[in-house]
Amino acid sequence: MGKSVLTIRLDDITPDMDWGKFERLKAIFDKYGIKPLIGVVPDNQDPKLKVGKARADFWEYILELQKDGWSISQHGYTHVYDSQNGGLLGLHRFSEFAGLPYEVQFDRLKRGQEILQSHGIYATIFMAPGHTFDENTLKALKELDFQYVTDGYASEPYKRSGLTFIPCKISSPKAVTGYDTLCLHLNHMSEAEMEELHKFLGNNKDLVVSYAKVLDEDFHKEYNDKIASEEEKALRARNKRKNVANDTVMQRYLQRTYSEKKWLKQIKRILGLPRLMVELLIRKIKK
Ligand SMILES: [Zn+2]
Incomplete structure (x- = not known):
């Protein structure tokens, strides 16, 4: 068994997210010196993500986090799901991208990228809303010079369509084997969940690393049959767990x-x- 690495991503970063919860989380990360990946929605139109008062200095603050070592990814464009396609992973049946024509996808990604760049943010990591993307999404991302996708259900990063996929399989803290990313939606986190994360980080200092540390590594393994079947197996196990939960x-x-x-x-x-x-x-x- 190779080494085990767990890193963290925060989804749904918008000017009007729950800043109280964000500050609470940030204090926990600061305590352990962990700099997560954040998924910034360029032009959020999803009412579900508008939960508080908009922060006027939002973009300056994002740049500050970046300067402090946090990693930034582009989390879609408007975060509005107008497709019912599950894409390559099929984790959900809704998408801002999967199933739509290449030109539509390219246009959305480009508009999102332009907004981020207008604020001085040059993100090379893509975070797909709903974990849903298809071959056309990947083609457009490559065309727009993206390098990474924060997704994948294998136990190690792989290259696919010229992009490096960093696996992201868990949404609550637990010890993992291989590479994984803990996906957190801070708007919905309870105090008990924050405390659980706090304790987990204290107990797993060798396992959990900053996102930039993972990006520092070189990953060369191309997506192949072995990875595909491993991914399929992990996705099946996940769906089984989800069925129990539902x-x-x-x-x-x-x-x-x-x-x-x-x-x-x-x-x-x-x-x-x-x-x-x-x-x-x-x-x-x-x-
Ligand atoms: Zn999202």
Whole structure:
């Protein structure tokens, strides 16, 4: 087994995001000297991402973060999903890019790039909204001189269509094997989740690194059949986990056996098993 590296990305960075939560997260990163990757939406039109008061010095502040060693990526263009295509990874059935004609995609990417550049930000990393992109997206990115994509479901970075993919498979802190990126949506993070991250970083100082440190490495491995099948397997396992999470019987079980106290939760989970079995059985008979 090769080395294990975990880095961090923050999605949905907009002038009107939840700055209170951002500052709270930044303090945690500062404590451990970690500089994450941020995904800046060039011209956000997605109402779901407008959660607070817009920061007037937004672009100056982003440049400041960059000067401080944070990595910047272009997170789409307007963050509006007007395609129902799952793209190459198929993690979601919505996209700002996948499934649309090359010219439309190129135009959106270029407009986004121009906005960032007008503020002095020259991003070579692309962060696809919804993790959705297709071959045309990659072609347009290459044409626009992008070098990296923060996505991929393999255990190590690979090159595809002339771009380097840095894997991004997890959305809650956990020890990983191989290369991975923890994807955080700060607008939705609870205080408990912030505290969990805080503890995790304290306990995994050798594992978690700044994004720039990963970019410093040279990755040459081309996407091949072996990587493709590894990626497929990981995606299947992920979809299975997601199905459990979306299952109403399972959800009710997890809710009624939940406790803030870990030991109590474990006991409740075990004691709740017979009822879960009965409910699953009833559902099976009804079908
Ligand atoms: Zn997003």
